[in-house]
Amino acid sequence: MPELPEVESIRRTLRGLVEGRRVRRVEVARRDVVTGAATPAAMLCGQSIAEIRRHGKHLAIIGDRGGAIDVHLGMSGSLIAEWGQGVGRADHRHVVWTLEGVTLAFRDPRRFGGLWTFPSLDRLLGERWARLGPDALDIDAAGLAGRLGTSRRAIKAGLLDQAAVAGLGNIYADEALHSAAVHPRRPCTSLRAADWERLSQEVRRVLLGSIEAGGSTIRDYRSGDGAEGGFQARHAVYGRAGAPCSTCGRALRSGVVGGRTTVWCGGCQPARGSGRRRGATELSTA
DNA sequence: CGTGGCCCCTGTGGGC
DNA sequence: TGCCCACAGGGGCCAC
Numbered sequence: 001m002p003e004l005p006e007v008e009s010i011r012r013t014l015r016g017l018v019e020g021r022r023v024r025r026v027e028v029a030r031r032d033v034v035t036g037a038a039t040p041a042a043m044l045c046g047q048s049i050a051e052i053r054r055h056g057k058h059l060a061i062i063g064d065r066g067g068a069i070d071v072h073l074g075m076s077g078s079l080i081a082e083w084g085q086g087v088g089r090a091d092h093r094h095v096v097w098t099l100e101g102v103t104l105a106f107r108d109p110r111r112f113g114g115l116w117t118f119p120s121l122d123r124l125l126g127e128r129w130a131r132l133g134p135d136a137l138d139i140d141a142a143g144l145a146g147r148l149g150t151s152r153r154a155i156k157a158g159l160l161d162q163a164a165v166a167g168l169g170n171i172y173a174d175e176a177l178h179s180a181a182v183h184p185r186r187p188c189t190s191l192r193a194a195d196w197e198r199l200s201q202e203v204r205r206v207l208l209g210s211i212e213a214g215g216s217t218i219r220d221y222r223s224g225d226g227a228e229g230g231f232q233a234r235h236a237v238y239g240r241a242g243a244p245c246s247t248c249g250r251a252l253r254s255g256v257v258g259g260r261t262t263v264w265c266g267g268c269q270p271a272r273g274s275g276r277r278r279g280a281t282e283l284s285t286a
Numbered sequence: 287c288g289t290g291g292c293c294c295c296t297g298t299g300g301g302c
Numbered sequence: 303t304g305c306c307c308a309c310a311g312g313g314g315c316c317a318c
Contacts, residue, residue, distance in 0.1 A: 110310090170311060
């Protein structure tokens, strides 16, 4: 569910609600969502929350006395702070932190997400985040081309590879490819400098636009304060297969690329780059 | 190295 | 209404 904009929206709403507050109590209802120690100390009991940091789709909850927890929300996870009346559903709450004046709940019905505890931020960074590529908001054309340019796989699969660039998922990979007029099945090796330039710009533009709107709520997603996002109303391709392209009016196509349902415009996203549109053969396995 | 398939899990929506 | 199946915003692992 949550990709970079959703995770960033959670970070931004959570920081004001939990940063600087001390953890008084932690309930771990399901031990198996935690990798590493799940003791009160490892769960930051007694420490104050110094910072909530994000890289790609990951969050780090950082204590002021060294402990750190990596949070990954998987497909259905949420991290919601509540005070007074609850704003989130009560089921599937696997871990609940009681802070001064607020509770923080990790919910994850499908349990594809989880928590990873570390005795220090350095250990978290070195052992968990080190295998992630640069954050998708920080990468430029040279960075993207450098990390994917020699790969023969489809560009969509490349964008989803968190070791290459961190933060893009199925929604924003499709949206960025459409905005950049790049066909999702084009081999990375076929992209030219101008393609990498447009793609890196559109990745950034789409992600920033979504963060501004509070992320995309398709079904489950809620921000750190329980609010829904608004960017789903601005999706150009995701979830719109068969509907007319907002740019050229052609019916949007869909297929499986990189193992994920993918939607693109056969008119705006030429299969063979911008050179010879007219004679280009549509890339398709069907 | 890359890909396709399967798995982890629950919930929901569509078709019959 | 109820049942069954397909599919969902993620990612790890395996055989090929």
